[in-house]
Amino acid sequence: MTGRHQRASDRLSRTLSGAMERVGPALGRVRLAAPSAVRRLGRPAAVAGAVAATGAGAYAATRAWVRRPEAAPGEGMDLHAAVTVKRPRDEVYRFWHGFEQLSAFMAHVESVTTVGGVTHWTARGPAGKAVEWDARIVEDLRDEVISWRSTRAALVPNSGSVRFRDAPGGRGTEVRVHLRYDPPGGRAGLAVARLLGEHPEQQVRDDLRRFKQVMETGEVVRSEGSPEGARALRQLRRRPAQPVR
């Protein structure tokens, strides 16, 4: 293989992981090039075709099993995520119910404080700008469900619930989180978009992954390459797997 082709395929392999991160409908429309086409075409053309087709092919292969609509800007946003935690249901419920502990695994939540039935949330977006809001518990059934809704003063109206269920066959507890954000648009909408990033559902999944780590092992699992723990959005800017100085 010549250096030029080598570099092209190197670039491809680097960008492939980036492409994998992006949830977009466009790639679904790209047709896979047949292997015979690769043989028929000249080498540079074949490589170029392969580059285009491989992105689509690998994408199709990994995405074949999931199809998730994305919220349009300005509309409300519904997020779901679920995880199975190998701990008893009452323990899992209790941990969540101690709202102050939620910041241990919610990446951008700085702190949660509770006064009466109202929780005060402080979060920090990637730009470092603090966002604060109050939420009122609207339903709290022991070992079953906790749901909340932001108070009227919240910049971004939001609500959410977490439901707990015994997993079958002694597998622990199934935890299902549902969040809804109603950004009003304008600067407030921008603030919430910044806070949630481009892939809010991925962030919720990462939060639940860390929740599971904390419940099962007592710690957020970190590596030198990903010192902040499970956070898919940071992985394109990851550092090498070397000790942190």
Add this chain to the structure above:
Amino acid sequence: MKAACWMGRGNVEVREVPDPRILNGHDAIVRVTSTAVCGSDLHLYDGFVPTMKKGDILGHEFMGEVVEVGPDVRNLRVGDRVVVPFTIACGRCAACGLGLYSVCENSNPNAGLAEKFLGHSPAGAFGHSHMLGGYPGGQAEYVRVPFADVGPITIEDGLADEQVLFLSDILPAGWMGAEMCDIKPGDVVAVWGAGPVGQFAVAGAYLMGAEQVVCIDRFAYRLRIAERAGATTLDYEEVDVRDALLDLTAGRGPDACVDAVGMEAHYANPALYAYDRTKQATRLESDRPYALREAVMNCRNGGIVAVIGLYTGFLDKFPMGAVMNRSLTLKAGQCHVQRYLKPLLALIREGDIDPSFVITHRLPLGEAPRGYQLFRDKQDGCNKVVLTP
């Protein structure tokens, strides 16, 4: 400290990097006394594993002395001599509870990335891409060992490093390949790949009662080592593998077939080799599956195909028709090392197996680049390289 770093395709450099420190309560820091280069390091070296980053510290086969423990590690003490499994496992999730340590649900901080490639995430591993966690490896003077209360096994007695080092990966990997064959009296087992993992699969299959073990490769020096482990050997550049297997089993085919080759297989037919090599180079497929195709096609009806060679992505022309119509059972997995440490250490202690027979090269850590090059290019009869920091 000094560490062997991946600096791009075909480029390993020993560099000065920061010393590791405790990040979590379950961590320990180990001063590495022996470490080895694995066949799967060559897949990283050759640039076939996605999500590597320049500067990543390599190495997942290592042992050493505990020099520091986190507050939650109660089973290890400073000064303990330990072998560390290459997969990192929390010991507390459902998978670990079932003994499936290499698919631990908690140990990969980059699980979200792995899910994009693999559907669900396997465990994290030392020195093995960011998809598997971005953990620095053990081809270094020191290494941080997460979940040190779960993985490492203490070596108390006078066994030499070289006798126990391979407990970290290749000995249990080969053993698990043989175990997946579910060996019954009279069984003939065929092992593709006479590298160290294949050699250990041969040894394991005999210890599990196989009637005959056939080992297939193209390098005479590796086949000779497999022969010493008892194998009937086939050089696929000299003989027709299918004819030979049909003859050895009087037409039945091997009862179980082990693929100890993985994604960078070679093939005696130059045209077919070029076909897959081109597709892999242009990323139309990520893995070259000749050994696996051949294992599937040759396995007897109703037999078992066990895959322990490393695959990372997607295959083309996989003979699924043979698997389905001939009632084959396909088993696969990264080794659940933690499961095998105690029983295999006992076998070593009792002298049933001395894993050091695979070693051909002993080099200081500073010569890691040469070790990689010798091992990849199959020069100087290089079967297994052990590095000493």
